[in-house]
Amino acid sequence: xxxxxxxxxxxxxxxxxxxxxxxxxxxxxxxxxxxxxxxxxxxxxxxxxxxxxxxxxxxxxxxxxxxxxxxxxxxxxxxxxxxxxxxxxxxxxxxxxxxxxxxxxxxxxxxxxxxxxxxxxxxxxxxxxxxxxxxxxxxxxxxxxxxxxxxxxxxxxxxxxxxxxxxxxxxxxxxxxxxxxxxxxxxxxxxxxxxxxxxxxxxxxxxxxxxxxxxxxxxxxxxxxxxxxxxxxxxxxxxxxxxxxxxxxxxxxxxxxxxxxxxxxxxxxxxxxxxxxxxxxxxxxxxxxxxxxxxxxxxxxxxxxxxxxxxxxxxxxxxxxxxxxxxxxxxxxxxxxxxxxxxxxxxxxxxxxxxxxxxxxxxxxxxxxxxxxxxxxxxxxxxxxxxxxxxxxxxxxxxxxxxxxxxxxxxxxxxxxxxxxxxxxxxxxxxxxxxxxxxxxxxxxxxxxxxxxxxxxxxxxxxxxxxxxxxxxxxxxxxxxxxxxxxxxxxxxxxxxxxxxxxxxxxxxxxxxxxxxxxxxxxxxxxxxxxxxxxxxxxxxxxxxxxxxxxxxxxxxxxxxxxxxxxxxxxxxxxxxxxxxxxxxxxxxxxxxxxxxxxxxxxxxxxxxxxxxxxxxxxxxxxxxxxxxxxxxxxxxxxxxxxxxxxxxxxxxxxxxx
Numbered sequence: 184x185x186x187x188x189x190x191x192x193x194x195x196x197x198x199x200x201x202x203x204x205x206x207x208x209x210x211x212x213x214x215x216x217x218x219x220x221x222x223x224x225x226x227x228x229x230x231x232x233x234x235x236x237x238x239x240x241x242x243x244x245x246x247x248x249x250x251x252x253x254x255x256x257x258x259x260x261x262x263x264x265x266x267x268x269x270x271x272x273x274x275x276x277x278x279x280x281x282x283x284x285x286x287x288x289x290x291x292x293x294x295x296x297x298x299x300x301x302x303x304x305x306x307x308x309x310x311x312x313x314x315x316x317x318x319x320x321x322x323x324x325x326x327x328x329x330x331x332x333x334x335x336x337x338x339x340x341x342x343x344x345x346x347x348x349x350x351x352x353x354x355x356x357x358x359x360x361x362x363x364x365x366x367x368x369x370x371x372x373x374x375x376x377x378x379x380x381x382x383x384x385x386x387x388x389x390x391x392x393x394x395x396x397x398x399x400x401x402x403x404x405x406x407x408x409x410x411x412x413x414x415x416x417x418x419x420x421x422x423x424x425x426x427x428x429x430x431x432x433x434x435x436x437x438x439x440x441x442x443x444x445x446x447x448x449x450x451x452x453x454x455x456x457x458x459x460x461x462x463x464x465x466x467x468x469x470x471x472x473x474x475x476x477x478x479x480x481x482x483x484x485x486x487x488x489x490x491x492x493x494x495x496x497x498x499x500x501x502x503x504x505x506x507x508x509x510x511x512x513x514x515x516x517x518x519x520x521x522x523x524x525x526x527x528x529x530x531x532x533x534x535x536x537x538x539x540x541x542x543x544x545x546x547x548x549x550x551x552x553x554x555x556x557x558x559x560x561x562x563x564x565x566x567x568x569x570x571x572x573x574x575x576x577x578x579x580x581x582x583x584x585x586x587x588x589x590x591x592x593x594x595x596x597x598x599x600x601x602x603x604x605x606x607x608x609x610x611x612x613x614x615x616x617x618x619x620x621x622x623x624x625x626x627x628x629x630x631x632x633x634x635x636x637x638x639x640x641x642x643x644x645x646x647x648x649x650x651x652x653x654x655x656x657x658x659x660x661x662x663x664x665x666x667x668x669x670x671x672x673x674x675x676x677x678x679x680x681x682x683x684x685x686x687x688x689x690x691x692x693x694x695x696x697x698x699x700x701x702x703x704x705x706x707x708x709x710x711x712x713x714x715x716x717x718x719x720x721x722x723x724x725x726x727x728x729x730x731x732x733x734x735x736x737x738x739x740x741x742x743x744x745x746x747x748x749x750x751x752x753x754x755x756x757x758x759x760x761x762x763x764x765x766x767x768x769x770x771x772x773x774x775x776x777x778x779x780x781x782x783x784x785x786x787x788x789x790x791x792x793x794x795x796x797x798x799x800x801x802x803x804x805x806x807x808x809x810x811x812x813x814x815x816x817x818x819x820x821x822x823x824x825x826x827x828x829x830x831x832x833x834x835x836x837x838x839x840x841x
Contacts, residue, residue, distance in 0.1 A: 187521070188487075188488070188491065188518055188519055188520075188521055189519060189521075191491040191494070191495060192207070192491070192494050192495055193206060193207045193208060193487065193490060193491040193494040193495070193501070193502065194206045194207075194491075194519055195207065197241075197477060197500065197501060198477075199242075199349065199403045199405065199436045199437045199476075199477060200349060200401045200402060200403030200404070200436035200437075201400070201401025201402070201403070202285075202348060202349065202401075202403055204241045204242055204285050204348075205241050205283065205285075206239070206241040206515070207241065207479075207494055207500060207501030207502065208239070208240055208241045208242075208487065208490070208501065208502060208503075208504060208515055209240070209241065209242040209243070209244055209287075209405075209439070209479055209481075209501060209502070209503040209504070210232075210235050210240045210242070210243045210244055210503070210504060210505070210508050211244060211481055211503045211504060211505035211508075212244040212245060212246035212247065212289045212351065212353070213246055213505055213506075213509070213536070213547070214246050214247065214256075214257055214547075215228065215231065215246070215546065215547040215556060216257075216258060216259065216540070216545035216546045216547060216556075217231065217259075217546055217547075217556055218258075218259035218260060218261050219259055219261070220259045222249075222252050222260065222261060222262030222264075222268060223261070223262075223268065223271050223272075224261055224271065224272060224275045225259075226559055227556070227557075227558065227559050228261075229275050229278060230558040230559045231556075231558050232245065232275075232279060232284075232286070233278050233279060233282050233284075234512040234558055234563070235284070235508050235512045236279050236282035236283055236284025237282040237283070237284075237512075237513075238508075238511075238512040238513040238514065238515055238516050239283075239513070239514075239515030239516035239519060240284055240504075240508065240515055241284070241285065241501075242284070242285045242286075242287055242348070242349075242405075243279065243284050243285065243286050243287065244287050244288075244289055244351045244405075244439075244503070245261065245286060245287065245288040245289055245351075246261075246289055247260060247261065247289055247291055247293060247353075247359075248261045248262065248263050248288035248289060248290050248291065248338070248342070249261070249262050249263070249264065249291060249292065249293055249338075250263065250264055250290060250291065250292050250331070250334035250335055250337070250338040251264050251292055251331075251334055252264050253299075254292065254293050254294065254297035254299060254306065254307070255293070255297060255298050255299070256291075256293040256296055256297060256298070257296070257298060258298065258545065260293070261288070263288065263290065263338040263341045263342055263345075264334065264337075264338060266341065268341065268345070269341050269344050269345045270345075272341075272342075272345035272346075272347075273344075273345045273346045275345075276345055276346035276347055276348075277346060280346070285348035285349070286346075286347050286348055287347065287348060287349045287350055287351045287403070287405060288342050288347055288350060288351065289350075289351040289352075289353050289407075290335060290338050290339055290342060290350045290351070290352065290394075291352075291353050291359050291360070291361070292331050292334065292335070292359065292360040292361075293306075293359050293360070294306060294307050294308050294320075294359050294360030294363060295307065295308035295309075295312075295314045295320045295359070295360070295363050295369070296314060296315065296316075296358060296359055296445075298316065300314065300316055300317075300318025300319075301316070301318075305318065305319055305320055305321035306318060306320050306321070307320065307321055307323045307327065307360075308320035308321065308322065308323065308360070308363050308369065309322065309323070309360075309363050309364045309369055309370040309371075309372055309376065309377065309386070310322050310369060310370055310371040310372055310377070311371075312369060312371075314446075315445060315446050322372070325374070325376075328376065328386065328389075331360065332386075332389050332390050332393045333393060335390045335393055335394055336393035336394050336396060336397035337397065339394045339397055339398050340397040340398060343398050343399065343402055348403065349402060349403030349404060349405060349436070350394070350398075350402075350403075350404055350405075351404075351405045351406075351407060351439070352387075352390070352391070352394075352404060352405070352406045352407065352435075353407050354387050354406055354407060354408045355407050355408045355409040355441045355442075356409055356412075356441065356443060356444055356445045356452055357369050357409070357412060357417065357418075357444040357445065357446070358444070358445040360386075361386065361387050361390060362408075362409075364376065364383060364384075364385075364386035364387065365380075365383050365384055365386075365387055365408075365418065366383070366412060366417060366418055366444070367380075367383065367416060367417065367418065368412065368414065368416055368417050368444060368446075368447070370383050380418070380422055380425065380426050381426070381429070384426050384429070384430055387430060388429075388430060388433045391404065391406075391430070391433040391434050391435065392433055392434070394434070395433070395434045401436075403436045403437070404434060404435055404436050404437075405435075405436065405437045405438070405439055405479075406430070406431075406435045406437070406438055406439065407438075407439040407440075407441055407481075408423065408427070408438065408439070408440065408441065409423075409440075409441055409442050409443060409444070410423055410440040410441070410442050410463050410465075410466025410467060410469075410470055411423065411442055411443075411466050412442070412443060412444045413442055413443050413444070413448060413451050414443070414444050414447045414448055414451075417444060417447075420465075420466050420469060420470075423466070423470060424469060424470065424473050427470060427473065427474055428473050428474055431474050431475075431476055435476060436476055436477075437476050437477040437478070437479060437500075438470065438474060438476060438477070438478045438479065439478075439479045439480075439481055439503055440463050440466055440467035440470055440478060440479065440480050440481065440499075441463055441481050441482055442462060442463040442466060442482055448747075449743050449744045449747075450743070450744035450745070450747060450748050452482075452744070453505075453506075453533060453537060453744045454482060454483040454531060454744070455531055455532065455533045455742070455744050455745045455748075456531065456532065456616070456617075456618035456619050456621075456745060457617060457618030457748060457749075457752075458483060458531075458618075458748070459483070460483045460484070460485050460489065460531075461480070461482065461483060461484060461489070461493065462482040462483050463480050463481065463482040464480055464482075464493060464498060464499070467479075467480035467498070467499050468498045468499065471498070471499060471500070477500035477501060478499050478500050478501075479499060479500065479501040479502060479503050480493065480498075480499045480501075480502055480503065481502070481503035481504075481505065483531055484502045484503065484504055484507070485507060485529060485531060485621075486507060486514075486518070486526075486528075487502075487504070487507075487514060487515055487518035487519075488518060488523070490502035490504070491518075506529045506531065506533075506536055506549075507528075507529040509529070509536050509547065509549050509552060509555055510527045510528060510529040510549055510551050510552050511526050511527040511528075511529075511551075511552065512558075512563075513526075513563075514526050514527075524628070524631050525631075525632070526628070527551045527552055527628055528551065528621075528624040528625065528627075528628055529551070530550070530551075530619075530621040530622050530624055530625060531621065532550060532619075532621075532622065532745075533742045533744055533745055534550050534742075534826060534827060534828055535547070535548035535549045535550050535555070535826075535827075535828035536548065536549055536555075537742040537744060537745075538740070538741060538742035538745065538826070538828075548828050548832065549828065550581070550625060550827045550828045550831055551625050551628065551831065553585065553831050553832040553834075553835035553836070554835075561839070565589060565592050565593055565839065566593065567593055567594040568593045568594050568595060568841055571594045571595055571596060572595050572596070572656075572657040572658050572814075572841060573595075573596050573598075573655070573656050573657045573658075574590050574595045574596065574597045574598070574656060574657065574658045574659070574660065574841060575598050575599075575600065575646075575651065575654055575656035575658070575659045575660070575812075576590070576597065576598070576599045576600070576659070576660045576662060577599075577600050577646040577651075577659065577660070577661050577662060577663055577804065578599075578600075578601060578608065578661065578662035578663045578664055578819075578821070579599050579600075579601035579603075579606035579607070579608065579640065579642075579662075580606075580607060580608020580609060580610065580662060580664050580819065580820075580830065581607075581608060581610055581625055581626065581629065581819075581827050581830050581831050581834070582608075582662045582818050582819030582820070582830030582831055582833055582834040583599060583601075583608070583660065583662030583818075583819070583834060584599070584606065584626065584629035584630065584633060584834070585629060585830075585831040585834035585835050585838075586660045586662060586818065586834035586835070586837050586838045587599050587629075587633050587638045587640075587834075587838075588629055588632045588633050588636065588638070588838075589834070589835050589838035589839060590660075590838040590841055591633065591636035591637060591638050592636060593838060593839070593841065595658075595838075595841060596637075597633075597636075597637075597638045597639070598638070598639040598641065598654070598656075599633070599638060599639065599640050599641065600641050600644040600645075600646050600650075601640070601641065601642050601643075601644065602643070602644060602645040602646070603642065603643070604642055604643055605642065606626060606630060606640065606642065607623065607626040608664050609664060609665070609820075610622050610623065610625065610626055610827070611623075611626075612684060612687040612688065612706075613706075613709065615687055615709075615713050616709035616710075616712055616713055617712050617713070617716055619709070625827075646663075646804060648804065648807045648808065648811070651804070651808055651811070651812065652811050656812055657812075657813055657814065658812065658813065658814035658815070658816075658841050659808055659812045659814070659815050659816070660815075660816045660817075660818060660834070660837050660838070661802060661804055661805050661808070661815065661816065661817045661818065661821050662818050662819050662821055662830075662834065663801050663802055663803075663804070663821045664801055664819065664820045664821055665798035665799060665800055665801055665820035665821070665824040666798060666799060666801045667682040667683070667684055667794060667795075667796075667797075667798055667799075668796055668797040668798055668799045668824075669682075669794055669796070670766075670796055672766055672767070672768060672769050673767070673768045673769070674768045674769035674770050674771070675769055677771075678769060678770070678771035679771070680794060681791065681792065681793055681794065682793060682794045682795065683700065683702075683706055683707060683710040683793045683794065683795035685793075686710060686713075686714070686791075686793055687710060687713065691791075691793075693714055693717065693718070693791050695718070695790075696789075696790025696791055697727045697728070697787075697788070697789045697790050697791070698714055698726070698727070698728040698729070698789060698790065698791045698792075698793070699728070699729045699730075699731065699774065699786065699787065699789040699791070699792045699793070700714075700728065700729070700730045700731070700792075700793045700795055701731050701766055701774070701792065701793065701794050701795060701796055702730075702731070702732060702794065702795035702796040702797065703730055703731070703732025703734065703736075703737035703738060703760075703762065704732075704737075704738055704795065704796075704797060705738050705741055706795050706798075707730060707732075707737075707793075707795035707796075708730070708737060708738055708749055708750075708753065709749075710793060710795055711728060711730055711753060711758065712749070712752065712753070714726070714728065715728070715756055715758075726756065726758075728756075728758045728759070729758065729759035729761060729786065729789075730753070730758060730759065730760050730761065731761045731764050731766065731774070731776065731786070732761065732762050732763075732764065733762075733763070733764060733765040733766070734762065734763070735762055735763055736762060737750070737760065737762060738750075761776075763778065763779035764776045764777070764778060764779075765777045767783065769792075770787075771792075772787055772788040772789050772790070772792070773785055773786060773787030773788050773789070774786050774787060774792065797824065798820065798824040799824055800820055800821050800822060800823060800824055801820070801821060802817055802821045802822070805817050814841065816837040816840070818830065818833035818834050818837050819831075819833050819834065
């Protein structure tokens, strides 16, 4: 770490096109699902971007501003397909400028990624194929190509009139219209827009030419592209080293190097646990050697400090941050000021920003930033409570610690009791899985903030009704977590039960032998990886393990960019992966199961059988405490066993209500 971040090159101005920007840090375009259905920039989205501008980001890339609102992208989509959008967009850019930032909308035609397939229409694309939503695309003809190119030019002209500081052009990931035309994984055309890479780049080049005809000279254009699609048959780094100088010559002012493809390997675009940081640095560094414009890199740039090192070494000219800016909108300013321990850290987990989104609630969330997507409701300054209360928080997992931090910020006198010797709750076990050690950064951050705020942390302290009564708090937050759920299976009461948690906490070591894990959720699969890793450390290469899940799919609710790499790793070890398999009887070292077809099979014998069939809330206090404490709240897994993101959000909300 540089002794004085203020002297780092990353904080020096950079010229792109005819404009100069305050530093070399961009914010990545991210779909947050707080966009408006009418194509305008919603108040919530404006607040989100303005906070990041106030937090020190130089250039803010805005996700998917479409040139044609007739083709929606994953729901609400910001638009620039009509002059009526100019004035309201100008109000937004004025706010960004007042905050010291610069705005680059990612102008795009979503093309094959449009959700119109759900309404019986075929999304347009370079060729016919099945898109990420399972819908067949249709091949657009040359007349439609010309129309779309014209739409790009008109939209970019409007963006400049709306006060934008430049535009971003998404040509990566074999995705959307430009990226699909450029990729051999999507483009199967036989005319001048398909075939070799020069022809596949024709659409992109003609789009750039049309943009240049519609904007003022030197108006900045940043192009995002995959330095390598990292998939057989896709564009390689060599392909990009050949074609990018030609594309840049059409009028690109800076390149933003990403990587991977959206359909085949989404974890290469949004790298999670187990993926190395700076996944696209190699490609960006090589591309920088063949072009004469600034090169930015994106892809698990987990901190400004790491990005500063890349810039200082001359590997790239700037960096793009995505998820770290969701975790902490002030990460840039805090780094510049040397306040590294005050940065809410991104662990690249994808747990809230990708994984905790469903049909009922699509809004992006964050394990360590409960304000995300709710910035208009909860500002940076949480304000002080009407009355300062004596608050007791029982449990120092992520939910309890978040509650303690926020309650203390609001002016309450906070004490935390934790019955274990260390804080962190179930994160202590989760962090043992390969690649997940960064999860502990959340606990470290929360502990530091709690101590700075004067929170009294008491370990090895078990809460009892008598102890709480003696302590006499005015409010209590119960964050006692969850315990393993053991189903009522015949044989359960007759034999010893060993849980995945027993293994992860060291109560039941596994050195060798045949292993069976009952359950196929995230804890079960991560336990399997820890068993395999520990087995390898012991010098054993022949681990025999079965994983048994009653549902059709293992870890079905896990984000694809976490689940798919994990499943590939597990299958590569040759483990038995049994789905649609229900446990009928537990016999100590064997199990009787029923397959999907109704047949019954006895599996085993095993040396170790670990139960990992979910968890259930652990709350033995609330009913009695409600009789003696004026205000009692139950949060996180103690209320309902779920993901970390819901625990920290519940802790935040409970503290705000005190």
